[in-house]
Amino acid sequence: MGVILKVQDLHLSFKGVKALSGVAFSVAEGEFFAVIGPNGAGKTTLLNVLSGVYDPDRGEVVFLGQSLKGKSPQERARMGLGRTFQGLEIFRGMSVLENVKLGAELALSTYPMALPRAEREWRLRAWAEEVLDYLHLSPFRHAPAGMLPYGLQKRVEVARALAGRPKLLLLDEPMAGLALEEKQDLARFLLDAREEWGVTLLWVEHDLRAVLELSDRVLVLSYGEVLYHGPPEGVKKDPKVVEAYLGQG
C-alpha cells in the first residue's frame, strides 16, 4: 500500500495559541485513519490545513506525492481531496438529488475532455443516482434535503462528498448527533464506499468506541501535539493518552 498523504512538521498558531505544533504523520492508501483528542486539541485546524482553508506557519502536506503548498481548497478538491464539515453543509432547499449532483460536478470537472451538454447531464445524473442508491437515499431523491431527519441529512452530506469521487475523504465528526443505529448505518456506508470506490478515509470523531472499532490507525492530538500515532489497540494503553484524554472520563 502506497502513502496517499504525508504530513510533515506542521505548525500553526492563532495569536499565540499553538493550534498545531510539529504535527507529522502519514496515511496509507485505503486506510481508515482517525484523528482524536480533547476539545481544542487542533483536530479541526488540522483538517482546515489539509483542505487548504488555512496555510500552516511551517511544515508541509504532500498528497499523492505532490506538495499542496499554495493550492486552493478547490484545486485540492479537484486533485481528489474531499471533505465534509462539522456542521451540516448541504443546500437545504435543494432536493437530495440536486445536492448529490453538485458533488458529482466535481468528479466530472476532472474529466479529460469537454463533454456535450446532454452527455454531461446524463453522466452527472447516472453517477449521482448510483451514489444515492449505494447510500440507500434513492427513496428520498426528490425531497428537499432540509426536510429530512438529521441523520439522513448527514448521510446526504457524505453522499455529496463521495459523489465528487475523492481519493481521500476528510470527515469532521460525521457521527455527531446521530443515534446508535444511524451511526452503525453510516459506518457501514463508509466501509462499503472504501471497498467499492477505493476511497481512503480520514475522520475526526469524538465517539471513541466507533473510532477504536472501525479505524486502522489512530492519531491522538492534545494541545496541537501528537501524543500517539498507531493501531487502535494501543490507544487505551498509552499512558500519555490516558492522562491527557481518557482520564477525563
Ligand SMILES: Nc1ncnc2c1ncn2[C@@H]1O[C@H](COP(=O)(O)OP(=O)(O)OP(=O)(O)O)[C@@H](O)[C@H]1O
Ligand atoms: N480561527 C481561529 N482563530 C483563533 N483561534 C483558533 C481558530 N481556530 C482554532 N483556534 C484555536 O486553536 C485551538 C485548536 O482548535 P480546534 O478547533 O482545531 O480544536 P479541536 O480539536 O477541533 O476541538 P473540538 O473537538 O472542540 O472541535 C483552540 O485553542 C482554538 O481556540
